[in-house]
Amino acid sequence: MKQVFILRGLPGSGKSYYAQSLADELGGVDESQYLICSTDDYFINEQGEYHFDKFKLSQFHNLNLARFINALAQNMPLVIVDNTNIKKWEFIAYSQAAIALGYQVKEVIVGEVKDKSMQHLYAKRNSHNVPLKTISKMAYMFEW
Numbered sequence: 001m002k003q004v005f006i007l008r009g010l011p012g013s014g015k016s017y018y019a020q021s022l023a024d025e026l027g028g029v030d031e032s033q034y035l036i037c038s039t040d041d042y043f044i045n046e047q048g049e050y051h052f053d054k055f056k057l058s059q060f061h062n063l064n065l066a067r068f069i070n071a072l073a074q075n076m077p078l079v080i081v082d083n084t085n086i087k088k089w090e091f092i093a094y095s096q097a098a099i100a101l102g103y104q105v106k107e108v109i110v111g112e113v114k115d116k117s118m119q120h121l122y123a124k125r126n127s128h129n130v131p132l133k134t135i136s137k138m139a140y141m142f143e144w
Helices: 015-027 039-043 054-073 092-100 116-125 132-141
Strands: 003-008 034-037 078-082 104-109
Touching: 003 015, 003 092, 015 034, 015 078, 034 054, 039 054, 054 078, 054 092, 092 104, 116 132
Parallel strands: 003 078, 003 104, 034 078
Antiparallel strands: none
């Protein structure tokens, strides 16, 4: 069965950890059996350092979607979308493409979105230095 998991959650909630754990469990050690699609990958330079550029965000989201669709077209058994996906419109193209190509789609909310104490924790532990104010705003905007 071909599967797509669309992860949703605040920065620092553990989406990337969850994605890799899921891939290890369902895809196994053979990396040809799964793909994790994260827009964050496009912000990593040749030295392996993450540098966010808001002016490239739209372009990189489009590249990530293209990578995702390419994986589906190649019948990759397991594809995981590792983005915040705060608003439903942010992941509808992923979901529709997956359904159109015969994939079972599962939406997974990682972490506690509305819990203020968890937002503080996420602000401390997210790997991209997203401040608490931004995380709280994202939580407020989160669409169920």
